[in-house]
Amino acid sequence: MKRSRVCNPSWRGRFAAAAFLALFVTPAAQAGNEPYGVWLRPEAGQQFSFYDCGGLLCAKLVSVKNAEEQKEVGTIILRGATKSGAKEWRGKLYNAKDGNIYDGVITLKSANELTLKGCLWGVICKGETWRRTTASAAGARAPDKGQDSGDEE
16 A cells, blocks of 8 residues: 555655744745834934734834833834835834924835935925834735834824
């Protein structure tokens, strides 16, 4: 009697190894093309989570270095940005320091580096470079059920 491939222990082991690798390698490979995950703003020591909100890109402040900024945690700085290029998104950026909203461009420079640029009237612009935190190096694509969708203010 011939053994089926499904019952063959060596086949099952190889399948299990492939499935395990797919769970962890695929998100890491996608991290280079997507901004999802937690990013560090080095100048202020703040961390921001970039997440999917209804097929668009949103971001909010999730961690601060200074205790006096703790009340700002949870502030949404980006709502509903749309993909405008291979590694670029455009949307409205909120600046908590001055309370203004700017036209924003988020560009992935590499898997671990992105730039944010906010512009007023399309001519006066200021940008920053942020680094991906090691905790989010795999880049979470799926929306987090606890994340704000950006629908309410």
